[in-house]
Amino acid sequence: MGGVTQKMTDTIKSVPALAPAGIQAVVVLRDPNNGQVYGQVEFMQTDDGVVTVSGEIKNIPNKEKRGFHIHEFGDTTNGCTSAGAHFNPENNEHAGPQDALRHVGDLGNIVGGTGDVAKFNFKDSVIKLTGPHSIIGRSVVVHEKEDDLGRGGNPDSKKTGNAGGRIACGVIGFKKV
Numbered sequence: 001m002g003g004v005t006q007k008m009t010d011t012i013k014s015v016p017a018l019a020p021a022g023i024q025a026v027v028v029l030r031d032p033n034n035g036q037v038y039g040q041v042e043f044m045q046t047d048d049g050v051v052t053v054s055g056e057i058k059n060i061p062n063k064e065k066r067g068f069h070i071h072e073f074g075d076t077t078n079g080c081t082s083a084g085a086h087f088n089p090e091n092n093e094h095a096g097p098q099d100a101l102r103h104v105g106d107l108g109n110i111v112g113g114t115g116d117v118a119k120f121n122f123k124d125s126v127i128k129l130t131g132p133h134s135i136i137g138r139s140v141v142v143h144e145k146e147d148d149l150g151r152g153g154n155p156d157s158k159k160t161g162n163a164g165g166r167i168a169c170g171v172i173g174f175k176k177v
Contacts, residue, residue, distance in 0.1 A: 024177050030168060037167045054122075057118045067108075067109060068140070071086060083169055084139075086160070088103035136174060139170065
């Protein structure tokens with residue numbers, strides 16, 4: 001048995017009853033260290049395969065950016081560390097969400113707003129809720145720093161966006177609708 005860090009490709013292939021349109025997923029984010037950063041993110045895939053990502057994450061200081069990524073494993077047994085690296089099945093360099101070549105999990109930054117709450121709603125055509133790029137069973141991680149989108153001029157930039165440590169995470173699962 002592969003344990004909780006087993007890649008989820010086989011699991012997703014075994015969900016043929018779900019059509020791609022209208023599939024929804026959710027993740028509840030928690031800070032494993034002190035509980036300060038927390039929130040919820042929802043994902044909805046439409047007929048054209050585009051996924052809408054929306055959510056609210058609390059205790060992100062007003063106007064500050066934080067890296068926001070899908071990581072390869074749905075494992076939080078060792079805090080956010082056990083979530084692994086950015087989800088990158090095509091072995092691309094780290095980049096921004098608008099770049100042609102990127103990690104599948106590269107979703108850029110979220111930005112703190114009024115009351116230190118990051119509220120967001122955007123669309124992404126690279127992540128999926130089914131198939132080989134499915135994010136179901138993987139983790140969302142919020143990082144302590146801004147993601148430089150691969151433009152930082154050093155090796156870590158092309159790997160992680162220099163986004164720093166992990167301040168909140170959670171496992172993505174199908175949402176009851």
